[in-house]
Amino acid sequence: MTDISQNPQARQHGGVTLRVAMPWIVGAFLILVLPFVFQSNSAITIMNQMSITIIFALSYNMLLGQGGMLSFGHAVYMGMGGFLCVHVMNWDMFGSLPLPVLPIFGGIMGMVMALIIGSFSTRKAGTVFAMISLGVGELIAACSVIIVVFFGGEEGISGDRTYGMPFLGYEFLSQIEVYYLIGFWLFVSALLMFLFSRTPIGRMANAVRDNPERAEFLGYSSRWVRFNSFVAAGFFAGIAGGLFAISYEILTEENLNLVTSGSILLVTFLGGVGVFFGPIIGAIVFTLLQTVLSLETEIWSLYVGALFVATVMFFPSGLAGVLMMHAPAFKLGKWQMLIVPYIKTLVPAALCIVGIAGIVEILFHARHSAVGETEMTLFWITFDHTSIMPWIVFAVLAIVGFWITRKTAPDLVEAWHAATTPDEVSR
Template structure:
């Protein structure tokens, strides 16, 4: 794997990005110093690796999997068993390299399950992965010696066998360990996209018939990509096991597989930094919303539906779409319509959140007449006036957004015409 096929300027830019990422990881704990913030950032690192591994399947090779958590979870279980074996003096292996145990476990199961699932593509492949995910999750209650039953498997990450003079008991030490593995794993996955294998995976994704016609084996390409994605998912599972010191059956289940799909799709498929954005955003929202609302899963579902309907290329896709106008010096033309969209978007969001929270309060609260506090205002869910205001805010925001969306589409048309005129002059 090398970057020899990249222009010199591109190599410098890529190197600068990776150096900046390392600096950010080093500096962040000094900016967000609380233990909860360090824990959240550690989780972000774990799920960045997990989401990037899923992007190897769906974004790079076009394989929609509903069972990717299998390799994440099995890698985590194997890592935790390996840590327990070190603590029991069964073998000796440094904690810093323990994620490799998870990675190799994910690779092994990726080879086993991939040899079956990658013989098919499209919907058939997706259904096979769904069946494998359900099968492994159901097996957790059967093989209790490995999965630990309902209580799962727990361990102690503090061992006497380490490469560096750290115990990895303090959260900050674990954060930097996860940060180092995040950089290494992400860099390896990025370099894989520049190899012939990465190009072959893209060809199989875009036009499998043509790739097969020119001599590529689409089955082998999918199989190798599948196995390697299992390896990196296993590394993420190993980091998760080190961070939380416990693994349970849901870690291999369909909910976890759905979460990584959500991260990858929201961030942006096919764009390397898209899953990174998605993992950071979804992890933050999951932690923040779970403490704010009983309906945080509903918010995730709504966000996913809206992204699929209106932003199918994800957040990264939106960012990339503005590169050409920026280079042409025309990006400033979007400032006014984008600023106009902020107010109606906030109105619609406020109305929607108010309706959802009042609905949950009416159905779950012991005393539904007790006021709830939203946006610094006490609201009575049993009040008709509160519902009328919430519906009015939501409707007014939607109407205004539709109007602003028309202005944005018009501005995009003007910008595209201007860019075409610039290219014609060249």
């Protein structure tokens, strides 16, 4: 029972071991290879979006997960960085600036904003910090329609990345060139943010998150520790903003507002705030849902919302937390024990979800389609929403799926306990 240590591998002092470097090598390899697997332009656009969201979410988690600061205005730092980068694209000197350097301008802009706002907002964590971040977020979003020179009013401002100085002969005309530029920054930013969490100030950010008062009695000013994390997070958010500017060549009020700030909270929480790679999973899943699912259904945000609520209620440590729960089973070599129970529970659960989604979709179509247009396609089957048969099929799927899931769930829990407990204890 007591064997729930998170980091049983003793962190011996000394050099970089293969074990530590491995995730980074795999990550770099994936960044390099993925465009060969998913070659279409739309896939590359999705991956670009994903990479930007990953950096943004990791930066957000420096506040939420590492520093215990719940921010409702993190889009401000990404947006401001992005806006500055678009302005830089429109300067004459841009012609003598290689494009890959541009995100640094965004980073500095995000950092300067964080310096100013953090100087008063990091005094306290908790509700005070959250409220200030909300207020500042609203303030800046409101400014975007007032200060038209910088924010460009409602239509935003746009630029052209290809005016930059060619870099090693590349002018970044095609998506794939932009992909590798973003991939480079993704790798560098993620690595730097990871290393930050291993420094004295990064460790103290965790300490201040857990117990600010105790940290004070260890010689650290909680406020200064929070301020440092805040500024660093602002910098990386600005980098993400710069990459957004490069990828889309336009920034609008949408990049600063509460919706963007709220969705990055959702992304980060979905992935899991407790572990470093959590936000990466969150960003990947969320971007896939946002892009792929939105092609399939108009009410995709309903499903994302449901997923978020389910995550908060049942897996507060996020998707990464769910993965980490299985680490002991793999370590004990008993993960095979889980396969059959998982199939027995997850297949009916999936059927149940399909059933519920089907009913919701038919209902939505029945209410919102043009008059007389009763035909709809769902799960590659075309049918008429006025007929009773589809309703019955989906209802039966939902009910039977739910019933079997209820039946088999206890077995799964039991199997999971058995698989994660060392043998001598379970006997």
